[in-house]
Amino acid sequence: MKRQPQRTCIACRQVLPKRVLRRIVHTPAGEITVDPTGKLAGRGAYLCAYRDCWLKALKHKIIGPALKKTLTEDEYAQLEAYARQLPERPAEEPGDTSQTSVDR
Numbered sequence: 001m002k003r004q005p006q007r008t009c010i011a012c013r014q015v016l017p018k019r020v021l022r023r024i025v026h027t028p029a030g031e032i033t034v035d036p037t038g039k040l041a042g043r044g045a046y047l048c049a050y051r052d053c054w055l056k057a058l059k060h061k062i063i064g065p066a067l068k069k070t071l072t073e074d075e076y077a078q079l080e081a082y083a084r085q086l087p088e089r090p091a092e093e094p095g096d097t098s099q100t101s102v103d104r
């Protein structure tokens with residue numbers, strides 16, 4: 001069996017196969033772009049293909065440092081627009097473990 005390349009989601013810190021993650025790349029031209037192919041040159045950061053990880057990463061401003069770039073408002077808006085069209089994380093997948101429901 002071929003070993004899958006694995007990457008860490010910068011929001012939830014889960015280590016997942018690269019192919020299920022979305023890559024954001026800081027290109028040599030200094031632009032921030034979502035890289036669906038995973039082949040663009042530049043410094044990349046990986047996030048789950050779910051909206052919650054993207055919004056968490058945007059909210060906590062962890063994308064910029066991961067890419068060694070200060071994101072502009074336009075770049076934030078662009079990434080947030082991308083996040084909004086991503087699906088919600090399926091409920092059966094353990095996402096944020098800090099949300100423990102005790103009241104049932």
Ligand SMILES: [Zn+2]
Nearest residue numbers: 009012048053
């Ligand atoms: Zn994640």
